[in-house]
Amino acid sequence: MYQDLAEKVAVVTGGSKGIGNAIARRLAAEKMAVVINYHSDKEGAEETVAELEKAGGKAVAVHADVGTEEGIQALLDAAVFKFGGLDLWVNNAGMENQVSTHELSLEDWNKVINVNLTGVFLGSKAAINHFLETGKKGNIINLSSVHEVIPWPTFAHYTASKGGVKMFTKTIAMEYAHKGIRVNAIAPGAIKTPINAEKFENPKEKETTLNMIPINSLGEPEDVAAAAAWLASTESKYVTGTSLFVDGGMSLYPSFEEGKG
Ligand code: BGC
Numbered sequence: 175m176y177q178d179l180a181e182k183v184a185v186v187t188g189g190s191k192g193i194g195n196a197i198a199r200r201l202a203a204e205k206m207a208v209v210i211n212y213h214s215d216k217e218g219a220e221e222t223v224a225e226l227e228k229a230g231g232k233a234v235a236v237h238a239d240v241g242t243e244e245g246i247q248a249l250l251d252a253a254v255f256k257f258g259g260l261d262l263w264v265n266n267a268g269m270e271n272q273v274s275t276h277e278l279s280l281e282d283w284n285k286v287i288n289v290n291l292t293g294v295f296l297g298s299k300a301a302i303n304h305f306l307e308t309g310k311k312g313n314i315i316n317l318s319s320v321h322e323v324i325p326w327p328t329f330a331h332y333t334a335s336k337g338g339v340k341m342f343t344k345t346i347a348m349e350y351a352h353k354g355i356r357v358n359a360i361a362p363g364a365i366k367t368p369i370n371a372e373k374f375e376n377p378k379e380k381e382t383t384l385n386m387i388p389i390n391s392l393g394e395p396e397d398v399a400a401a402a403a404w405l406a407s408t409e410s411k412y413v414t415g416t417s418l419f420v421d422g423g424m425s426l427y428p429s430f431e432e433g434k435g
Pocket of ligand 1 (some may be wrong): 270320
């Protein structure tokens with residue numbers, strides 16, 4: 175538990191499923207007020223709100239497309255008008271789909287870049303403006319991926335978006351450090367979430383992935399949430415502009431295990 179988080183206000187995009195849901199639950203357990211968004215699944219978002227309130231926090235779900243300025247404004251407004259301000263913005267919402275690059279449609283490219291990268295820009299911009307206007311030493315956490323550094327054929331739009339998140343994070347961390355605003359990324363590896371549930375239901379595919387992870391297990395959404403809580407708290411006050419890998423060692427070139435190479 176991080177005492178300094180209690181009574182503070184967070185926005186967590188994509189907070190009703192997977193990693194975002196675990197982050198929202200962890201922050202609620204730290205007694206934060208949490209704003210989550212939903213796109214189409216109103217019922218799921220309302221269930222999450224009930225879950226967050228049970229975990230100990232206050233919560234509200236807002237209909238918002240994170241790839242639009244209106245959607246982002248609606249989330250900020252909920253934080254300010256319902257909970258009295260904003261201390262932490264977690265840009266978590268993301269999507270991926272597998273397709274060879276020569277067959278990737280412009281529409282699919284735009285969809286993934288819009289949610290994964292433009293959404294991070296718009297969310298960060300709104301949060302920074304709020305922090306500058308209120309003089310608050312705010313905090314931003316962006317969810318990238320091991321694929322901010324590991325190339326991933328047939329996911330070129332996804333890797334482009336995550337590489338973008340990495341450099342965007344570092345750049346704005348430098349740009350606003352003198353205002354006391356911290357910005358970090360979390361780079362998860364293979365975590366058990368709905369985004370890859372189907373893949374890991376197939377024992378052969380799961381085994382292939384496990385062989386790429388030195389720790390030899392898939393991550394839990396709660397592992398990522400623990401990193402988010404630490405980055406949100408003042409325990410990490412000297413950390414900005416970094417990507418914290420939560421990946422069981424996936425990004426450590428596991429094919430070099432046993433001194434091969
Ligand atoms: C993706 C997962 C994938 C993992 C490791 C993540 O960014 O969302 O689907 O299993 O990277 O490749």
